[in-house]
Amino acid sequence: MLGMLKAEFYKLFTKKSFYVCALILMVIAGATVWGTESLLCARWGIESLDLKRLGYTGWTVFNVGVDNLPILCSIFSSIFVCSEFSSGMTKSLAIRGKSRIVIYLSKLISSMVVPIVYSLLTIATAYSVGAYLWGAGTWSDKYVNSLLIPMGMFILLQMIYQSVFVMFGYVFMSSGWTTAVNFGTASGLLPGLIVAGISYVATNWFGVSRSVAYSMTDYWIGSYGSIHAEEWPYEQDALNKIIWVMIAYLIVPTVIGMVVFCKREIK
Secondary structure: OHHHHHHHHHHHOOHHHHHHHHHHHHHHHHHHHHOOOHHHHHHHHHOOOOOOOOOHHHHHHOOHHHHHHHHHHHHHHHHHHHHHHHOHHHHHHHHHOOOHHHHHHHHHHHHHHHHHHHHHHHHHHHHHHHHHOOOOOOOOHHHHHHHHHHHHHHHHHHHHHHHHHHHHHHHHOOOHHHHHHHHHHHHHHHHHHHHHHHHHHHHHOOOOOOOHHHHHHHHHHHHHHHHOOOOOOOOHHHHHHHHHHHHHHHHHHHHHHHHHHHHHHOO
16 A cells, blocks of 8 residues: 555556646736735725725735635546556556555545645745735734634545545546546535536425525535635634544545446456
């Protein structure tokens, strides 16, 4: 297992697409922070605005751009998983007697590092540009409570989100299909269609109220980070809900992906 993990991390950090996706995230974050003043002026219908006098610092905008994380992670994960099917690497490992469960878990664990690296690079970029424009800001305990802890929870959720992307990779074993489904999942299109379909069936066949049916979106991990993980301090019920959502999205897709991978023939 340890040898497989080392190999996966080596492949991860030598893949050009890993750095291309990271660069895209950093450019988007930096450009968004740089254009914050213009965007706010356009929104409020004023000609100029001194954000530094309004108290803006690097900490004010340090999380700008992280909302693009799921989409870029979904694209890279699709490439990272499926490129080894097309190259024959996965089949070669299986033929040489490597456990398919070990192969799967090694890929999943290494993929979970991606949102950590991407988050840190995005945060560093946004904070650096904000600090250059308005000052670094003074560190205080309020940043731990109101900024860093929610951001840490968001990153943890994004790590677990990788279990969904990796699962689709091993289900489809094709870069095209996996990228399309993962992109649709990360963008919210596919979950939206699924929830709409379930809502229609629940309301028209079983008489469940529409509000109850649509509340299922609260349990979709893709939107969970933005809906709940940023709420601090957590009520105990909310914290319990977050923990159960994370456990469910870690275990269920992983089990499905491993079962499908172990049962199917590798082409």
